[in-house]
Structures are given as C-alpha cells and as structure tokens.
Amino acid sequence: MSRAPNAARRSESSRRAILTATAELCSEDGYGRLTIEAIATRAGVSKKTIYRWWPSKGAVVLELLDEAASVAVDPPDTGDLATDLRALLTEVIGLLTPPHNSPAIGLIAEALHDPDLARDLRERLIQPRIATFKERLRRAQETGQLPPDADLDVALDLLYGPLYHRMALHLGMPDSSHLDSLIAHVLRALTPPPSAGVPEQRRESQTGVS
Template sequence: MAPNAARRSESSRKAILAATAELCGENGYARLTIEAIAARAGVSKKTIYRWWPSKGAVVLELLDQTATIAIEPPDSGDLATDLRTLLTEVIGMLTPPETSPGIGLIAEALHDPDLARELRERLIRPRIATFKQRLRRAQDAGQLSPDADLDVALDLLYGPLYHRMVFHLGMPDPSYLDSLIAHTLRALTPPRH
C-alpha cells in the first residue's frame, strides 16, 4: 500500500511546529533558524520553505495554533474574570521574555512589513474582534456604559502589557492585573445613582 501523502505532510507540519516550540523554549526566537527547525523536525529545509517563507511565518502559525482564545470570547458572566482570561493569554505569549516566540515575532515584524501584516491579520485582529465582542455583550447587559469607546478600552487594558514588555518591566503579576482591570472597568462603567 502506498503511503498517504496528506498524512505524511500533516505529520511533517506538526513535527515542524513542535520543533519550533522546543527550539524557541530552549534558545529563544533570535537563535531560531530554519536549519535548526529542519534538523529537529527531521525534515528538509525545502519542506519548511514549501509551507512558510520565513522562520517568522512558522512561529506565527505556531502561536496562532496554540492560542486558545480566538473565535469565541470567554463569557463566564463576570466581565473582570473574562478580561483576566483574555489578558493572561497575551501575557503567556510574551513570557518568559528571553525565550518568548511572541516577543521575537513582534520584534521581527517591526522590520518585515509582510510579516507585520500577517501578524496583524492572522493573530491580532481576530483577538481584537473577540475582545470587542465580549465588551459589546457587557454593554448589552448594562455592565459597561453604552457609549464606552471599545478602542480606548482595548488600549487601556492591552497597552500596559506592551509598555511593560518594551521597557523590560516584567509582565504584571495577578494582583497588578486585577488592579488594571478594576481601574479600567471603573472608567468604563456607567455611574450608579
């Protein structure tokens, strides 16, 4: 019986993504190479380049595949809890800073417009849409002011994470994250009479 090419390709793709995750965890994004991925995955560089144009593209697929919150936002009924879930996923993608594939990918995207566009369209915009979808539900439930600017809410909550990343201030601990969420929600919550 002839081998199934689709299954072989899928197993190679999984091996490449697993190798990428392992190598990023061991050495960080900066030291990641297509050669190292190919060697670890047991495939040729040609196989990798058939599916991805660069190591950044491989890492982007890895992050997109491993990120759990993409299509459906969490909705526990408690907005603060759901925001903590959303922000914790981002924090997980950015830590630890020395080996985080997310930080390396963001840094490379600053110099590669094609990768930046893919990062924005594939990973960032869907998650912004998820965030806004959850906040719209909160508005509908009266938990947020109906005129709350959701773009400002996004910047208020996510901006501090990237500020802390860029300036090597460390990601917020759970207590700081809860405080950030509480202060932001206070600013977006309709006043009670």
C-alpha cells in the first residue's frame, strides 16, 4: 500500500535546501547580490515557498546564522575564563569573516535601514549571545575569577566593541595573538590591582611618601 507524502518532512527538506542555497550563494557572491530568485533557483523551490516562511532575504540569512552559531545555547566553562572568552569571541570572528562575503556583515548593514530586521536580529541573534556572555562572567564572579562588582555591560563593550570597530573600518579581524592580548588587557582592567585594598597610610609607607 502506498503512503501519502509526509508534508512536514517535505517542508523541512525544502527549508534545509533553502538555507543551504543561501549559504552557498553568500559564499560565492556575497550578501549584496543575494536575491530571493537566486535562492529559489538554487534550492529548487518556488519564491512562494520561501515567502511562506520568511518575509525577506535578510530573514532567511538571519535563520541561517542563528542555526550556524554554535556557542549560543550554553556558555563554555572550562574553568579558565580567558579560554572561554576566546571561544565566544572566536565564534563572532568566524561570523564576520571573510568581510567581502560574510552574510553576517551584510545582515548587519541591512538592519541599519530595516527596523523590523534590526529587531529580529537583536532578539534572535544578539541578545541570546549577550546573555550567554554575561552568564559566563557571573560564574567567574562566583568562583572569584572576577570581582563581584565588575560591570558586565562594560566588559561586553570592551571585548566585543573592538571586533565591530575593526569590521566597520576594514582593519581586519584580530589574529590569535592579538585576541589573547585583548582578553588579557580587559580582564586586567576589570580586576582591581592588589594595592586597591591597602589603606592609604600603608601605601604611603611602602612608597616612601610621608
């Protein structure tokens, strides 16, 4: 006895084909040249099928990036804060590289002119990863790797800001050595020096100031 086609399986197969086609086209031609028509042709589906699930090419790319990101669900926790921050930042660097055909860079640029896409980008991709970052830093505070009064919002800006600065000004992503240096300097800035807790009179005696 023949069975009727499984509509859910067929839909998932089409969805996967669409996302795969989108990734391939972005890699080949960049986000700027990506069109719904090209995606449909490469995936072997109709434009109507794509628009049934996504309102724009930006929405397709957003779902592609959301699935591709690997460190979003659970923050890494090796016990070494610098190592875990490196994993989080390396994921972002991977999304922004190479700049000429990175779907993430194209999506960020388009979101500047599309409030709905900007909202979806923030809610689906950005905010969950900020939460992951802060959760890892809270664990570091609990284990004494960071002081309890460390400002996690400032830490976010200090660590992630340079990546987007370098992206926007075409300075290139930091290499391994530069990334390690960035993390080391930020952790040093977030941790008060040992002398911070020494009484003023004792510091004066140690420095010879009377």
